Amino acid sequence: MTYDDHPSLERLAEWDEGLLPVDEADAVSAHVGGCPDCPRALDDLRGVSALLGTRAGIGSVPDDVAARLDAALAAPQDRSAAMTPIRAAQSAPTAGTGRRRRPARRWHELPVLRAAAAVLVVGGGISLLGQVVTGADGDDSADVTAGTLSAEDENAEGAAGSQLAPDVGSEQDAADAGRTADASAVLLSRSGRDHGVDDLSDAGRRMVAGAPPYVPDPTAVDAQSVQACTDSLEAPPLALDVSSFDGATAWLAVVADDEDPAAVFVYVLPPGCPPGELRYVERVSLDGSRAP
Amino acid sequence: VEVGSGSPYAGVGDAELLDRHAAGDTAAFGELARRHRDRLWAVALRTLGHREEAADAVQDALVKAYRATRTTGSPGGAAFRGEAAVTTWLHRIVVNACLDLARRSSSRPTSPLPEDDAHGPAAPDSIAATDTSLAVRQALAQLPVEQRAALVLVDMHGWPVEEAARILQVPAGTVKSRCARGRARLVPLLRERTPDATDAAAGNVSRTPRVQPSGPGGDEGGGQPT
Numbered sequence: 001m002t003y004d005d006h007p008s009l010e011r012l013a014e015w016d017e018g019l020l021p022v023d024e025a026d027a028v029s030a031h032v033g034g035c036p037d038c039p040r041a042l043d044d045l046r047g048v049s050a051l052l053g054t055r056a057g058i059g060s061v062p063d064d065v066a067a068r069l070d071a072a073l074a075a076p077q078d079r080s081a082a083m084t085p086i087r088a089a090q091s092a093p094t095a096g097t098g099r100r101r102r103p104a105r106r107w108h109e110l111p112v113l114r115a116a117a118a119v120l121v122v123g124g125g126i127s128l129l130g131q132v133v134t135g136a137d138g139d140d141s142a143d144v145t146a147g148t149l150s151a152e153d154e155n156a157e158g159a160a161g162s163q164l165a166p167d168v169g170s171e172q173d174a175a176d177a178g179r180t181a182d183a184s185a186v187l188l189s190r191s192g193r194d195h196g197v198d199d200l201s202d203a204g205r206r207m208v209a210g211a212p213p214y215v216p217d218p219t220a221v222d223a224q225s226v227q228a229c230t231d232s233l234e235a236p237p238l239a240l241d242v243s244s245f246d247g248a249t250a251w252l253a254v255v256a257d258d259e260d261p262a263a264v265f266v267y268v269l270p271p272g273c274p275p276g277e278l279r280y281v282e283r284v285s286l287d288g289s290r291a292p
Numbered sequence: 293v294e295v296g297s298g299s300p301y302a303g304v305g306d307a308e309l310l311d312r313h314a315a316g317d318t319a320a321f322g323e324l325a326r327r328h329r330d331r332l333w334a335v336a337l338r339t340l341g342h343r344e345e346a347a348d349a350v351q352d353a354l355v356k357a358y359r360a361t362r363t364t365g366s367p368g369g370a371a372f373r374g375e376a377a378v379t380t381w382l383h384r385i386v387v388n389a390c391l392d393l394a395r396r397s398s399s400r401p402t403s404p405l406p407e408d409d410a411h412g413p414a415a416p417d418s419i420a421a422t423d424t425s426l427a428v429r430q431a432l433a434q435l436p437v438e439q440r441a442a443l444v445l446v447d448m449h450g451w452p453v454e455e456a457a458r459i460l461q462v463p464a465g466t467v468k469s470r471c472a473r474g475r476a477r478l479v480p481l482l483r484e485r486t487p488d489a490t491d492a493a494a495g496n497v498s499r500t501p502r503v504q505p506s507g508p509g510g511d512e513g514g515g516q517p518t
Contacts, residue, residue, distance in 0.1 A: 009479055013472035019465065044479045049471075051482065052447035055428050058334040065347045069329060072351045073322050073358060197360040198388050198461070280360070287396075 006038055007031060013045050183223035187239035189213075190220040194244045195252065195268070197280070204266035204284040207239040207254045214241050221251075229253055229273035238264065242271070245279060254284075262286050299323065306378035314361055321358050328379065329354075331449075332386045338444040339390040341433045345397070346390070353389040357382065383451075383459045387441055394437035431481035439474035442467050447475075 007015065007028050014020055015028040032038045061069070191213040195203055207214045221229075221240050229251070230236045237253040244250050245268045253273070257263040268280040301309065301323045312320035329350065336346035432440050438460075445456040446467065453471075457464040 009476040010473055013476040014469065017468040017472045019468055019472060041479070044483065045475050048475045048478045048482060049447045051424075051428065052443055052478075053450065055338075055425060056334060056448045056450075057338065057425070058331055058449075061329050061333045062343075065333065065343075065350070066329070068347060069325060069351055069354060070322065072355050073325055197356060198385060201392075 005031075006035065006041075009041060009045065012038065012041055016042060016045060182236065183221075183226040184218070186221075186226055186237055187214070187216050188218055188220040188226070188241075189215055189239070190217055190242040191215075192243055193241075194247060195250075196246060197282075200252075200266045200268070200280070200282040201284045203241070203252055204254050204264055204282070205286060207241055207252065207266075208264060208286070210239075214239070225272055228275075229269065232269065232273040232275050232277075233267060250279060257283065310361055310378060313358075321361070324378070324382075325354050328382050332382060335383060335444055335449060336386055336390050338429075338432070338448060339387065339437065339441045340394060341429055345393055349389040349393050350386055352393075353382075353386040356389070357385050380455060380458050383445075384461065387445070387459055388461075391437055391441060427482060431478050434481060435474050435477055439470045439477070442470035443474045443478075446471050 011020070011028065012032070015025055015032075018025070020028065032042065060066075187207060187210050189207065189210070193203070193213055203214070206212070210216045220242050226237075226240065229240060233253055233255050235255050237255050239252075239254040241252040243252060245252070249271055251269045251271055251273060253267040253269055255265045255267065257265055263283055263285050266282045266284050267278060270277050270279065301320070304312075304323075306324055306327065309320045309324040313324070332350055332353070333346065336349045337343065340346045340349060432443070435443070441460060442456060445451045445459060446453060451459065453464050453467050457467045460467060
């Protein structure tokens with residue numbers, strides 16, 4: 001490397017961060033040591049770093065943003081009285097509400113999630129509100145829970161209230177039709193990956209694509225368990241993955257969103273999908289899958 | 293961690309607030325958010341360069357954090373070991389929201405306006421300072437968002453590389469590499485716009501090989517840039 005053959009700024013920056021292999025780093029060191037220009041470039045690089053350090057701009061959140069955040073976080077709090085775990089869905093298929101409970105509705109059975117959805121969906125053009133509240137399975141406690149949710153919804157969502165009354169005993173056949181799982185149609189995988197809240201979106205997109213580490217493996221889940229998950233979710237999953245969530249063994253299930261072909265729900269369930277137990281659910285837009 | 297003395301949560305740590313939130317205390321999470329939102333906002337605003345997008349990202353992240361900890365307890369499946377972990381986790385969620393948002397809107401050019409930064413430690417005390425701030429924002433806007441996020445955390449906010457790696461969920465080497473490439477891209481952008489600024493800043497910097505920036509708190513120290 002001659003003094004006419006300067007390393008690029010990027011290379012200098014990498015050298016400065018100790019990122020170059022030893023032989024390349026030695027070459028850059030030798031050059032910089034004798035070059036009249038490169039120390040100046042190096043100073044520029046370090047100067048940029050120092051300049052940024054003076055521009056952190058940590059002040060107070062602007063009032064309007066602060067108010068917005070308070071409101072967003074207050075909405076779930078208002079519903080704390082109904083902050084019950086997701087209600088068991090252990091009823092027999094014929095004892096349902098009459099309308100097929102789809103995952104989009106299941107979302108609303110979790111008051112926290114529903115409240116969050118109410119916050120997040122504003123202006124988004126997708127109405128997740130005003131869906132049927134399920135219940136009335138002949139289980140008194142379930143009825144009570146559903147009633148609580150209905151009343152709350154009427155308060156919160158006004159006009160949507162009329163749709164919230166349990167609609168017992170009609171068209172159950174339609175609900176039954178999609179509930180027999182065809183295990184061979186489900187993308188099964190055993191990624192073993194430990195998931196967290198932040199990577200469920202990525203997981204959901206990869207699972208429906210069969211992309212690594214969710215390589216399809218027909219032996220990952222037996223047919224009986226696929227059926228169990230179909231029953232728990234009340235819809236056949238598009239994909240199931242045997243893995244973990246927050247360090248605990250869990251299954252991930254991806255279910256289509258009836259109301260939006262470009263979106264799916266990613267459910268986190270205990271292994272084997274025991275009825276009524278759901279650890280987490282995330283709605284994932286498939287449009288974002290082109291992001292790196 | 294600041295703990296308001298007039299608040300019912302005076303003396304209550306961040307990790308304890310999360311535990312109370314998970315146990316059903318309806319105000320605990322709001323308190324946690326209030327403690328951290330200034331810093332989270334600053335990171336989001338610098339990373340996205342857009343006021344509305346930054347507000348969206350912070351709100352999205354906090355609501356997500358709210359429900360995640362309500363439904364599954366503390367993230368990681370165990371109680372936080374200390375306040376620093378809560379700070380890192382909140383930053384992780386916010387920065388991820390920023391990256392998601394930026395990638396979704398990447399088809400649209402970013403052109404931050406002065407009004408986008410209608411906050412700050414104090415009103416800039418000179419026109420030169422205002423110009424420099426604007427120049428920095430506009431230069432940052434030309435970087436890929438991954439480089440921008442790394443520079444905002446490490447160079448602007450003084451997070452140690454290892455901690456920034458946890459926030460960004462990438463190896464430390466990747467953080468260093470993003471910072472290095474980002475700085476290399478910024479030099480010509482800032483040199484042409486603010487010759488004085490870079491020179492002045494460079495004058496304060498040692499010529500000895502760079503070591504890890506002495507950043508905030510490191511591990512147990514509270515984890516917040518001060």
